[in-house]
Amino acid sequence: MRNGRSIDFALACAGGRRARIPHQRQVGFQKARSGDSGCRPAGVRGDAGVNAFAQAQDRQPLLSVRDIAVHFGGIKALDGVSFGLERGQILGLIGPNGAGKTTLFNCLSRLYTPTSGDILFAGATLLDRPAHRVAESGIGRTFQNLATFSRLSVRDNIRIGAHSASNSDIASDALRLPWVRRNEAEIDGVVDELIDYLELARVADMPASGLPFGTLKRVELARALASKPTLLLLDEPAGGLNHDEITELGERIRKIRDDRNVTILLVEHHMNLVMAISDIVVVLNFGRKISEGSPATVQADPEVIRAYLGDGK
Numbered sequence: 001m002r003n004g005r006s007i008d009f010a011l012a013c014a015g016g017r018r019a020r021i022p023h024q025r026q027v028g029f030q031k032a033r034s035g036d037s038g039c040r041p042a043g044v045r046g047d048a049g050v051n052a053f054a055q056a057q058d059r060q061p062l063l064s065v066r067d068i069a070v071h072f073g074g075i076k077a078l079d080g081v082s083f084g085l086e087r088g089q090i091l092g093l094i095g096p097n098g099a100g101k102t103t104l105f106n107c108l109s110r111l112y113t114p115t116s117g118d119i120l121f122a123g124a125t126l127l128d129r130p131a132h133r134v135a136e137s138g139i140g141r142t143f144q145n146l147a148t149f150s151r152l153s154v155r156d157n158i159r160i161g162a163h164s165a166s167n168s169d170i171a172s173d174a175l176r177l178p179w180v181r182r183n184e185a186e187i188d189g190v191v192d193e194l195i196d197y198l199e200l201a202r203v204a205d206m207p208a209s210g211l212p213f214g215t216l217k218r219v220e221l222a223r224a225l226a227s228k229p230t231l232l233l234l235d236e237p238a239g240g241l242n243h244d245e246i247t248e249l250g251e252r253i254r255k256i257r258d259d260r261n262v263t264i265l266l267v268e269h270h271m272n273l274v275m276a277i278s279d280i281v282v283v284l285n286f287g288r289k290i291s292e293g294s295p296a297t298v299q300a301d302p303e304v305i306r307a308y309l310g311d312g313k
C-alpha cells in the first residue's frame with residue numbers, strides 16, 4: 001500500500017465502515033425552493049409551459065469536460081480527460097496523490113487554462129471566461145484551505161459571495177442609486193436565509209477568526225451558495241473534519257443538491273464520503289481517466305484497485 005489514503009480506499013472497497021448517510025439517489029431536480037427566483041437558468045426545468053428548447057437544455061450535460069490536457073513543462077498533469085456531469089448529479093473526482101485532481105479543479109474554476117481540449121458549461125465554453133467572472137456565470141466554489149476573511153463577521157463573509165454575483169459597480173454603489181438599494185436589500189435576504197440554512201445564526205455577527213474549523217467550513221459553503229450557483233465545486237470539503245462532522249457534511253451536501261437545485265462536483269480523498277453521496281465517480285491516475293461510473297462500479301474496477309493498492313509486485 002502506498003499511503004494512508006490507499007487504506008481508506010481499501011476499506012471502502014471492502015464495504016468497511018461507511019459514513020451513515022441515507023442513500024436516496026435522486027438524479028435531477030425534484031424540489032425547488034419556494035420563492036426561488038434567481039439560480040435556475042432561464043428555461044431550465046419546468047413549469048407548465050416547458051418548451052422543446054428547455055427539454056434539449058435539460059438533456060445536455062450541465063458540464064462537459066472534453067479531452068482536456070494540461071502540461072507543466074514535460075509533466076502531463078492531465079492527458080485527454082473527458083466526462084460529463086448531468087444537472088442535479090453529484091460527481092466525485094478521486095485518484096491517488098498526483099493524479100491530476102487539483103489541476104482539473106483549477107481548470108474548472110479557470111485558475112488554469114488547459115493546454116488543449118474544452119470545458120463546456122451549460123452548452124458554452126468556459127475557457128473564454130476569466131476566473132473572476134466564473135461566479136457570475138453560475139459556478140461557485142469552496143477552497144481546500146479555508147479562504148474566509150478572519151476579521152470580517154460571518155455575515156460579511158457570506159455577503160462577499162452574494163456580491164460576486166451582483167451586477168453592481170463602484171460608481172452606482174457610491175451614488176446609492178435606487179436599484180443598488182434594492183439589490184442590497186435582496187442580498188440581505190439571501191445572506192439571512194443562508195445563515196439560517198447552514199445553522200450559523202449563533203455566530204453570524206462574530207468575526208470569523210477563532211471560530212471552530214467545522215463552523216468556518218459551513219461559512220465557506222454559505223459564501224459559495226450566496227452567488228446562487230448552478231454548479232458547486234467543492235475542494236476537499238471533508239479535509240480536517242472529524243468522523244461525525246463528515247457524516248453531517250455528506251447529509252448537508254445531498255440536501256443542498258436536493259433543496260437548492262445545485263449540481264455538485266467534489267474532489268475528495270475521504271472515500272467513504274465520496275462513495276456514500278456520489279451519483280457518478282470519476283477516477284484519475286497519472287493524469288488519465290481510468291474509470292467512471294456508479295460508486296459500486298468504480299469500487300469493483302480492478303484498474304482502480306490497482307491504482308490505489310499497487311499490483312502487489
Ligand SMILES: Nc1ncnc2c1ncn2[C@@H]1O[C@H](COP(=O)(O)OP(=O)(O)OP(=O)(O)O)[C@@H](O)[C@H]1O
Nearest residue numbers: 072075076077095096097098099100101102103104
Ligand atoms: N504548477 C505546477 N507545476 C508543475 N507541476 C505541477 C503543478 N501542479 C501540479 N503539477 C504536477 O501535476 C501532477 C498532478 O498534480 P495535482 O496536484 O493535480 O494532483 P492531485 O491529484 O491533486 O494530487 P493530490 O491528491 O496529492 O493533491 C503532479 O505530478 C504534480 O506534481
